[in-house]
Amino acid sequence: MSCAVRSGFPALGFGVGLRPPHYGHVLEAHPAVEWFEVISENFLIAGGRPLQVLERVRAQYPIVLHGVSLSIGSTDPLDADYLRRLRQLAERIDAAWISDHLCWTGVGGHNLHDLLPLPYSEEALEHVVSRVQRVQDALGRRIALENVSSYLTFCDSVLPEWEFLAAVAERADCAILLDVNNVFVSAHNHGFDAHTYLAGIPVERVVQFHLAGHSDHGTHLLDTHDHPVCDGVWDLYAAAVRRFGALPTLIEWDDRIPPFERLHGEAKRAAAVAAEARRDTRRDATSAVASDHRA
Amino acid sequence: MTLGETQHLLWRLITAPEGVAAALAADADRGGSIAAQLARMVRSDRLEAAQRLDIYANMYFFRILDVLKEEFPATAALLGEVGFHNLVTDYLLRHPPAHFSIREAGRQLPELLAGHAATALHPCAADLAAYERALRDAFDAADAPPLTASALAAVPQSDWPSLRFALHPSVRVIASDWPVDVVRAAVDQGESPADPEAIPTRVCVWRHEFAVLHRALSSGELAGLSAIARGASFEDVCSVIGEPYAADAAAREVALALARWLADGWLVEPSTTQR
Numbered sequence: 001m002s003c004a005v006r007s008g009f010p011a012l013g014f015g016v017g018l019r020p021p022h023y024g025h026v027l028e029a030h031p032a033v034e035w036f037e038v039i040s041e042n043f044l045i046a047g048g049r050p051l052q053v054l055e056r057v058r059a060q061y062p063i064v065l066h067g068v069s070l071s072i073g074s075t076d077p078l079d080a081d082y083l084r085r086l087r088q089l090a091e092r093i094d095a096a097w098i099s100d101h102l103c104w105t106g107v108g109g110h111n112l113h114d115l116l117p118l119p120y121s122e123e124a125l126e127h128v129v130s131r132v133q134r135v136q137d138a139l140g141r142r143i144a145l146e147n148v149s150s151y152l153t154f155c156d157s158v159l160p161e162w163e164f165l166a167a168v169a170e171r172a173d174c175a176i177l178l179d180v181n182n183v184f185v186s187a188h189n190h191g192f193d194a195h196t197y198l199a200g201i202p203v204e205r206v207v208q209f210h211l212a213g214h215s216d217h218g219t220h221l222l223d224t225h226d227h228p229v230c231d232g233v234w235d236l237y238a239a240a241v242r243r244f245g246a247l248p249t250l251i252e253w254d255d256r257i258p259p260f261e262r263l264h265g266e267a268k269r270a271a272a273v274a275a276e277a278r279r280d281t282r283r284d285a286t287s288a289v290a291s292d293h294r295a
Numbered sequence: 296m297t298l299g300e301t302q303h304l305l306w307r308l309i310t311a312p313e314g315v316a317a318a319l320a321a322d323a324d325r326g327g328s329i330a331a332q333l334a335r336m337v338r339s340d341r342l343e344a345a346q347r348l349d350i351y352a353n354m355y356f357f358r359i360l361d362v363l364k365e366e367f368p369a370t371a372a373l374l375g376e377v378g379f380h381n382l383v384t385d386y387l388l389r390h391p392p393a394h395f396s397i398r399e400a401g402r403q404l405p406e407l408l409a410g411h412a413a414t415a416l417h418p419c420a421a422d423l424a425a426y427e428r429a430l431r432d433a434f435d436a437a438d439a440p441p442l443t444a445s446a447l448a449a450v451p452q453s454d455w456p457s458l459r460f461a462l463h464p465s466v467r468v469i470a471s472d473w474p475v476d477v478v479r480a481a482v483d484q485g486e487s488p489a490d491p492e493a494i495p496t497r498v499c500v501w502r503h504e505f506a507v508l509h510r511a512l513s514s515g516e517l518a519g520l521s522a523i524a525r526g527a528s529f530e531d532v533c534s535v536i537g538e539p540y541a542a543d544a545a546a547r548e549v550a551l552a553l554a555r556w557l558a559d560g561w562l563v564e565p566s567t568t569q570r
């Protein structure tokens with residue numbers, strides 16, 4: 001199963017989100033970033049500069065399409081036109097993979113342009129699983145779904161979030177994009193243990209990590225993508241690498257965007273943290289084998 | 296409560312223009328039971344359910360507000376912080392976003408402004424917003440190879456009267472009683488805009504490679520481009536451009552306009568099909 005899921009998600013290394021303020025630098029300086037992720041919806045347009053930039057960047061780097069409007073958990077019908085255009089874009093740029101969020105973004109034909117959590121109920125599970133299967137059929141490939149930061153929980157939930165996410169991935173046969181910052185934020189906001197979350201996610205389903213900064217609003221943490229990654233998230237990331245392996249990792253930074261080198265520095269730090277975590281894992285494994293041998 | 300009922304109730308509260316708490320209070324005053332439904336739906340602990348929903352309500356409003364400020368910087372500057380905030384509040388009530396792309400969230404703002412109280416205070420506001428939306432549309436418009444003079448020269452002379460030019464997908468023609476392009480240019484230069492004096496303004500917005508450009512139009516160009524946009528034949532385009540002139544001068548005006556449109560890349564492959 002591990003090979004089956006991960007085989008469709010190449011080992012890209014450490015990347016950053018491609019945002020308009022950095023277009024010029026990326027095209028001119030060709031920084032040594034291993035890959036870029038873009039917001040799919042920003043490129044589902046007829047033409048113009050964004051698409052030309054995307055194609056020029058793609059000529060130099062792998063690109064992953066990361067969506068924010070799939071609305072996989074909405075009770076509105078799936079948007080067939082959106083899926084058709086997303087597939088066309090993925091084929092046009094030979095996207096490494098497509099991801100979106102385990103959430104709903106609107107209902108009644110409206111779009112809140114926000115990532116709202118679902119009740120973790122049997123009804124929601126069946127609903128989402130069925131839609132993921134239809135989306136994967138429409139796109140002709142397996143997708144990765146990301147856990148979101150959340151600020152409320154539902155009385156109807158019968159599963160913890162990590163069990164719901166795992167069940168969606170297993171039943172719908174999709175992959176998981178594990179956002180480590182979102183685990184950290186939601187753990188703080190809802191009082192669960194972030195390490196319990198990681199332990200509840202099936203290793204073979206996780207294909208990518210997200211890292212980002214958040215803001216502390218006193219009563220809650222907010223997933224703002226406008227700060228560097230904090231120490232607590234780096235520690236949790238190291239734990240995630242020890243459990244899931246050194247998977248493709250991406251730094252998101254969407255507001256108060258810093259100079260490219262600052263963003264790139266976060267990706268380099270992720271590489272260093274992942275390398276250190278892998279050394280820890282190998283050391284632990286060696287010790288365990290040696291201990292067994294002595295016994 | 297079903298998943299669909301849950302989502303509809305959350306949407307209603309998150310988008311309530313007066314805020315979640317006020318919406319719940321207003322519903323209670325009407326004898327409604329939304330507060331009780333919310334209490335059964337969303338857990339309250341360190342934060343009450345309504346406070347938790349307010350986090351989403353604030354993110355919804357301020358995300359769209361920021362996007363619209365970016366798309367309509369001159370309109371926002373002209374109306375001021377409070378005026379634009381109130382406009383967006385009214386706008387989201389009438390036109391909540393429906394498109395999958397947040398770049399489409401502001402499409403109906405010029406239309407709303409045309410009948411909005413803000414336009415009574417700032418008469419150019421609706422036209423300014425329409426101009427700013429045209430800049431966005433030109434940026435995102437489809438690519439198409441512009442018509443070249445040599446390709447046009449290959450069209451047989453007998454086909455010219457029935458020739459139907461087509462505008463490049465990025466071309467937008469703006470006619471206003473206000474110098475909206477000047478107001479926007481001032482804001483782009485970091486100046487604070489003031490309500491301008493009325494000056495009839497005709498301007499074309501288009502994209503050349505990566506850059507969105509604009510230039511003023513003559514009255515003949517405006518008439519001619521508008522005719523092309525309606526699908527008029529070249530014969531009809533000549534009529535509207537040449538209307539104020541004698542025959543020789545009319546021919547010169549048409550030739551001049553056509554040469555400029557070709558140079559600016561505003562035309563694409565014409566057709567000779569009848570409409």
